[in-house]
Amino acid sequence: xxxxxxxxxxxxxxxxxxxxxxxxxxxxxxxxxxxxxxxxxxxxxxxxxxxxxxxxxxxxxxxxxxxxxxxxxxxxxxxxxxxxxxxxxxxxxxxxxxxxxxxxxxxxxxxxxxxxxxxxxxxxxxxxxxxxxxxxxxxxxxxxxxxxxxxxxxxxxxxxxxxxxxxxxxxxxxxxxxxxxxxxxxxxxxxxxxxxxxxxxxxxxxxxxxxxxxxxxxxxxxxxxxxxxxxxxxxxxxxxxxxxxxxxxxxxxxxxxxxxxxxxxxxxxxxxxxxxxxxxxxxxxxxxxxxxxxxxxxxxxxxxxxxxxxxxxxxxxxxxxxxxxxxxxxxxxxxxxxxxxxxxxxxxxxxxxxxxxxxxxxxxxxxxxxxxxxxxxxxxxxxxxxxxxxxxxxxxxxxxxxxxxxxxxxxxxxxxxxxxxxxxxxxxxxxxxxxxxxxxxxxxxxxxxxxxxxxxxxxxxxxxxxxxxxxxxxxxxxxxxxxxxxxxxxxxxxxxxxxxxxxxxxxxxxxxxxxxxxxxxxxxxxxxxxxxxxxxxxxxxxxxxxxxxxxxxxxxxxxxxxxxxxxxxxxxxxxxxxxxxxxxxxxxxxxxxxxxxxxxxxxxxxxxxxxxxxxxxxxxxxxxxxxxxxxxxxxxxxxxxxxxxxxxxxxxxxxxxxxxxxxxxxxxxxxxxxxxxxxxxxxxxxxxxxxxxxxxxxxxxxxxxxxxxxxxxxxxxxxxxxxxxxxxxxxxxxxxxxxxxxxxxxxxxxxxxxxxxxxxxxxxxxxxxxxxxxxxxxxxxxxxxxxxxxxxxxxxxx
Amino acid sequence: xxxxxxxxxxxxxxxxxxxxxxxxxxxxxxxxxxxxxxxxxxxxxxxxxxxxxxxxxxxxxxxxxxxxxxxxxxxxxxxxxxxxxxxxxxxxxxxxxxxxxxxxxxxxxxxxxxxxxxxxxxxxxxxxxxxxxxxxxxxxxxxxxxxxxxxxxxxxxxxxxxxxxxxxxxxxxxxxxxxxxxxxxxxx
Numbered sequence: 001x002x003x004x005x006x007x008x009x010x011x012x013x014x015x016x017x018x019x020x021x022x023x024x025x026x027x028x029x030x031x032x033x034x035x036x037x038x039x040x041x042x043x044x045x046x047x048x049x050x051x052x053x054x055x056x057x058x059x060x061x062x063x064x065x066x067x068x069x070x071x072x073x074x075x076x077x078x079x080x081x082x083x084x085x086x087x088x089x090x091x092x093x094x095x096x097x098x099x100x101x102x103x104x105x106x107x108x109x110x111x112x113x114x115x116x117x118x119x120x121x122x123x124x125x126x127x128x129x130x131x132x133x134x135x136x137x138x139x140x141x142x143x144x145x146x147x148x149x150x151x152x153x154x155x156x157x158x159x160x161x162x163x164x165x166x167x168x169x170x171x172x173x174x175x176x177x178x179x180x181x182x183x184x185x186x187x188x189x190x191x192x193x194x195x196x197x198x199x200x201x202x203x204x205x206x207x208x209x210x211x212x213x214x215x216x217x218x219x220x221x222x223x224x225x226x227x228x229x230x231x232x233x234x235x236x237x238x239x240x241x242x243x244x245x246x247x248x249x250x251x252x253x254x255x256x257x258x259x260x261x262x263x264x265x266x267x268x269x270x271x272x273x274x275x276x277x278x279x280x281x282x283x284x285x286x287x288x289x290x291x292x293x294x295x296x297x298x299x300x301x302x303x304x305x306x307x308x309x310x311x312x313x314x315x316x317x318x319x320x321x322x323x324x325x326x327x328x329x330x331x332x333x334x335x336x337x338x339x340x341x342x343x344x345x346x347x348x349x350x351x352x353x354x355x356x357x358x359x360x361x362x363x364x365x366x367x368x369x370x371x372x373x374x375x376x377x378x379x380x381x382x383x384x385x386x387x388x389x390x391x392x393x394x395x396x397x398x399x400x401x402x403x404x405x406x407x408x409x410x411x412x413x414x415x416x417x418x419x420x421x422x423x424x425x426x427x428x429x430x431x432x433x434x435x436x437x438x439x440x441x442x443x444x445x446x447x448x449x450x451x452x453x454x455x456x457x458x459x460x461x462x463x464x465x466x467x468x469x470x471x472x473x474x475x476x477x478x479x480x481x482x483x484x485x486x487x488x489x490x491x492x493x494x495x496x497x498x499x500x501x502x503x504x505x506x507x508x509x510x511x512x513x514x515x516x517x518x519x520x521x522x523x524x525x526x527x528x529x530x531x532x533x534x535x536x537x538x539x540x541x542x543x544x545x546x547x548x549x550x551x552x553x554x555x556x557x558x559x560x561x562x563x564x565x566x567x568x569x570x571x572x573x574x575x576x577x578x579x580x581x582x583x584x585x586x587x588x589x590x591x592x593x594x595x596x597x598x599x600x601x602x603x604x605x606x607x608x609x610x611x612x613x614x615x616x617x618x619x620x621x622x623x624x625x626x627x628x629x630x631x632x633x634x635x636x637x638x639x640x641x642x643x644x645x646x647x648x649x650x651x652x653x654x655x656x657x658x659x660x661x662x663x664x665x666x667x668x669x670x671x672x673x674x675x676x677x678x679x680x681x682x683x684x685x686x687x688x689x690x691x692x693x694x695x696x697x698x699x700x701x702x703x704x705x706x707x708x709x710x711x712x713x714x715x716x717x718x719x720x721x722x723x724x725x726x727x728x729x730x731x732x733x734x735x736x737x738x739x740x741x742x743x744x745x746x747x748x749x750x751x752x753x754x755x756x757x758x759x760x761x762x763x764x765x766x767x768x769x770x771x772x773x774x775x776x777x778x779x780x781x782x783x784x785x786x787x788x789x790x791x792x793x794x795x796x797x798x
Numbered sequence: 799x800x801x802x803x804x805x806x807x808x809x810x811x812x813x814x815x816x817x818x819x820x821x822x823x824x825x826x827x828x829x830x831x832x833x834x835x836x837x838x839x840x841x842x843x844x845x846x847x848x849x850x851x852x853x854x855x856x857x858x859x860x861x862x863x864x865x866x867x868x869x870x871x872x873x874x875x876x877x878x879x880x881x882x883x884x885x886x887x888x889x890x891x892x893x894x895x896x897x898x899x900x901x902x903x904x905x906x907x908x909x910x911x912x913x914x915x916x917x918x919x920x921x922x923x924x925x926x927x928x929x930x931x932x933x934x935x936x937x938x939x940x941x942x943x944x945x946x947x948x949x950x951x952x953x954x955x956x957x958x959x960x961x962x963x964x965x966x967x968x969x970x971x972x973x974x975x976x977x978x979x980x981x982x983x984x985x986x
Contacts, residue, residue: 328959328973335969344963344971353962393961393973395837395910396903444836451830490863492832607866610839610859612977 119509913937
């Protein structure tokens with residue numbers, strides 16, 4: 001069963017070379033559910049020697065002398081375990097238990113990640129972090145990570161933003177498959193059911209070598225739990241109730257293993273969600289309801305040297321967009337900016353009217369692996385079908401006709417080979433993707449983005465070298481992309497321009513352990529990204545922002561299909577220092593991203609239409625600098641009391657025009673104090689937490705030009721319709737516990753957000769011109785574990 | 799709809815060629831057709847008829863393509879002091895043949911629509927002459943009453959679309975479907 005060569009991370013410089021020092025300490029690290037914990041660190045302090053468990057949880061420390069050793073086993077999200085082991089000894093099974101303090105403050109350690117480079121700055125949201133936020137949109141949950149924010153379109157649409165970048169510059173990896181939706185739209189949120197995930201990782205550096213151009217700004221990795229090949233049936237039921245929008249969520253998972261015909265495992269999962277209008281502190285946010293029905297199924301088979309898994313999932317949602325945010329003209333927008341509350345406020349309802357979005361996303365995935373003499377060969381196919389329909393308020397009985405209707409088929413094939421050669425280990429592979437985007441006829445509106453076919457292929461190699469306290473990483477990638485666009489000119493003639501892009505990405509990184517408590521990681525990535533079809537060829541009127549947009553290839557009223565297309569070139573450098581000891585855990589990172597030919601929407605005058613004047617925005621390219629810092633800090637004051645703080649800050653500048661960039665996140669500071677008891681009577685893991693999230697004012701917001709002044713504005717500077725809203729601090733509280741319910745266990749948590757019912761507007765919310773953000777919100781979450789094979793836990797089997 | 803997804807897959811890597819084939823099939827498709835833009839209003843006409851006789855006036859706002867660069871006639875509309883005009887609004891979509899009369903659509907959806915009028919720099923008062931089923935004004939038919947003469951001013955006409963939200967007040971909730979301004983002057 002040992003497919004993987006063990007990964008030596010730390011090596012003592014002084015190892016006694018005695019004759020008898022040939023013993024090994026080997027074993028496996030698991031959690032209480034039997035899930036292996038790859039990446040757990042096993043550390044012998046007296047020898048300053050340690051190792052990281054391999055992807056199958058195994059470890060082995062060699063060249064040890066006989067004797068008694070104090071061994072420390074650590075893993076993010078789990079309580080550190082100290083064992084005393086006398087060698088020689090047979091292999092040990094080490095079982096770690098979740099650490100409650102860690103679950104409620106994000107702890108950052110990139111060490112156990114296996115889907116990205118080890119020198120990257122990354123944050124993991126564990127099952128515990130996810131549990132207290134379940135039912136919320138993915139983008140809202142991710143905001144708990146320093147450096148990650150969300151561009152919102154009202155209270156139900158969150159688009160993840162990493163260090164100021166979003167959309168086509170952020171890759172979402174859903175169960176190993178790159179999510180292919182209509183990411184170009186600012187009001188298009190990722191189509192992912194968060195109940196699927198047992199863990200979400202966010203990589204804040206450029207991972208373009210492994211994943212291609214879309215990962216220029218970072219990667220969000222949504223990981224379901226691995227299929228458990230243990231026999232027996234088990235499951236989990238989740239329910240949640242949210243007061244603000246009177247939402248109910250139900251989600252269930254059932255899984256089992258079987259032994260015939262091969263070693264097999266299956267899992268079924270489903271989620272149903274229904275919420276009505278959200279409520280700001282002082283008024284109802286009419287037409288902000290949402291509903292969602294999702295399901296997924298997985299089945300896997302494993303033999304000694306190979307395995308295969310099949311996965312299907314379906315995500316279906318309808319989301320209402322604030323009725324008052326549908327504007328027809330600049331005069332409408334001006335009124336919204338002046339008024340304190342939205343023009344249309346009605347009583348609470350579960351009904352979802354126009355404007356609304358209806359999205360269906362289906363995924364089929366096949367993955368297989370085989371161990372070869374060279375290493376592990378992995379094959380992955382992902383097929384996706386994304387259907388997006390947007391309904392507007394329309395005349396003449398057209399409201400049931402979508403204003404935008406897009407079908408996107410995509411196929412991705414990834415083949416990779418992980419290999420190890422002495423101190424050198426790495427991965428090489430190829431990615432192949434095909435996308436087919438079609439505007440479904442019958443909208444009666446010129447599409448915002450044209451039909452297109454896109455084919456791309458990439459080849460990469462990533463290598464790691466471990467030597468002593470150092471780890472060096474490097475990688476290169478070459479890509480080819482073929483894009484065929486089908487659009488129309490003013491004379492309604494079909495144009496079929498085609499583009500070929502060849503591009504390159506490279507990465508270098510280091511990781512250095514000063515000692516077992518301090519580590520420095522640094523990663524520099526060079527990325528190239530061809531503009532997306534939406535940046536080249538978008539056209540039309542956006543109702544939410546009352547603006548007319550035109551793509552990079554727009555020329556007057558028409559297209560210039562032959563004008564040269566410049567690719568974005570980015571250099572992103574992220575440096576992170578991690579310090580941990582018994583009392584304090586600190587992670588501080590500094591990042592700089594310099595992007596040449598940065599694609600953005602530039603103000604380009606106004607147009608007088610039958611609805612009055614509209615600002616006209618044209619996609620343009622400039623050189624941009626984005627730099628900032630993320631800090632997270634955890635202080636264990638006593639056995640019971642923990643403080644967790646998170647701070648992030650970003651500076652963004654247009655280097656050509658010396659101008660500010662729109663929609664860049666303001667600084668934020670998050671404070672949480674947690675009081676925890678391992679057991680109170682029959683209750684386990686009792687905790688109470690008080691939070692004070694603070695958002696500062698964006699002092700580098702672009703120039704303010706009120707809608708009524710737009711017709712007289714002839715500059716090209718970036719502008720916003722309203723000054724940045726003032727900063728705000730909200731008060732939140734949370735409590736939870738686990739209690740036995742018969743043979744099973746039940747986890748209950750209650751969370752209150754914006755407890756003082758503060759009226760505020762979030763700078764990153766695109767609907768802040770129209771309404772406040774949401775008011776007080778109390779939510780209750782209950783998780784019921786149906787574990788039939790509860791065996792007494794064995795900590796150690798010497 | 800998942801037309802290209804293989805139905806059965808063996809637990810072996812031999813599926814790779816099948817998948818690549820499926821991918822290739824998906825890459826072929828028909829050419830799209832240009833969209834016939836609906837809901838376009840190219841033309842706003844206001845016909846003014848003096849009730850006690852005299853010269854009729856036609857104000858016209860015309861945007862050929864429906865996406866900007868309008869022609870507004872006359873350059874300044876001259877109204878006579880102390881006169882009551884009956885005003886009738888006509889909306890057209892002239893991008894299609896035959897020309898589509900949007901006025902009927904507005905009249906039949908009178909409960910959802912409201913014309914709002916504002917005058918700046920001229921002595922003209924606009925009064926509603928029509929109502930919808932709920933008794934709220936629509937504004938397709940109005941009277942324009944002129945006062946004393948003066949300099950050139952502007953009359954702005956806004957069509958508000960307020961499905962389920964109309965309460966008869968201007969501008970009220972909803973969004974703007976039409977917003978055009980005509981230069982006017984009241985003379986002796």
